[in-house]
Amino acid sequence: MKRLQENRIDLINKYLQASKLNPELLPEILDHLACEAEERLWDGKPFEQIYDNLMETADTQALLNLSVDHKNLLAMKKSLNDVVFEGRNKLYGAYDLRKSYGQTIQRSVLMGVTLFLLLVMFPNLYARLVPESKPEDIAYIIEANPIDIVPEIAPKPLIEEEVAPAPKTERFLPPVVLPDEDVIVENLPPAVEDLEHAEPAVETVEGSEDVINIIPPAPEVVSSKPATAGIEPKKEEIFGVVEQAPQYKGGLAEMGAFLQKNLRYPSGAARAGIEGRVFVEFTVASDGKIENVTAIKGIGFGCDEEAVRVVKMMKNWVPGKQAGVPVKVRFTLPIIFQLD
């Protein structure tokens, strides 16, 4: 088999390069033409004739058609990017960016979706990875003992009981209910008239009526109220509530008549149309005298003063009694002022 000399191959090569053949195709066409030339050389033809023949078959037009056909066939696969970047600098970077755009998007979507799913499923995954605590898995046991708070509360009522003693009644001998045969006649409570000239005491002592009888206090009385007895022996205790309340001589009806007769509606109050109650507080002494008259709650416009004036005018009352003994009693009398 005859070989084509290198200079002849170069000749064909130069011809092909001059014809602007697609560089991708050039080596193959060169080989093809060379093979053809060699075959004809084998047939014994001179190279010049062969070359002329080749130029005839592979003329410029044929080569151009080949390039165009080749381009058209392959161009079907050409993307928009290839069309856009045809004849432009593809090395600049924009082409690569465009070319890999689809891949980039695909990758980023995949990553985004993965991240999102991870985020959404994180609680679930966490719950699966970290074993759920079983009821028997007890980490700590704390015994809750009830705290006894009763002792702390208890002292308070006790103190209150100590603070509030029942003082004023212990001085007197309460009457005792006994069967008739046990009652000692001598020990019957004294009549009110008897007590007018005698101080109440544990025993009845004959003495001078003029002498102020200072009763020797009973031992228990001394122990419970020494100061009061020592410092102010004369001062009588004022009672709020007694067994037998003080009373206007003649009763409520008499008192009503007295008040009606003496009370004058103050002109100022009458003009202003003032009505209401005036509470007048006073003490009824053990001898029935009215003392310390004050209006503790009034309606004004002269009504208070009027009420106090009329109460002061009252004659002696029947004193209040405690255990049969007349005592000083604080009394509050409401006086109603009412316009007709």
Added chain:
Amino acid sequence: MENNATSNEYVRGTLKTIVLNLLAEHDRMYGYEITQEVKDRTGGAIALTFGALYPVLHKLEQEGLLVTESVEVDGRLRKYYSLTTPGNEAARNKTNDLERFIDAVRLLLAPKSLATE
């Protein structure tokens, strides 16, 4: 020349099949070898021009049916083509398709030829 042109017209549609079929029979072939093979087997009835052959070869390569290897022979690069696995598959399918098509064409043409005779 007129004859050649008409044959080229039919060759254009069947060229892919012809190339794939030839490559299926041979291990590897280069461009000129293919044209020679076609020429020899058809007794010159079908002559492949390089202008038709190489674009098709490149197209098949682009489609992934062929792989190439370049070997330097006598101071010039020679590109050998061989089938890939999908190429083998495609060769079988296309050959079958073409055979069916030829049968169909024959059925279309037969009555007419009978009538003229």
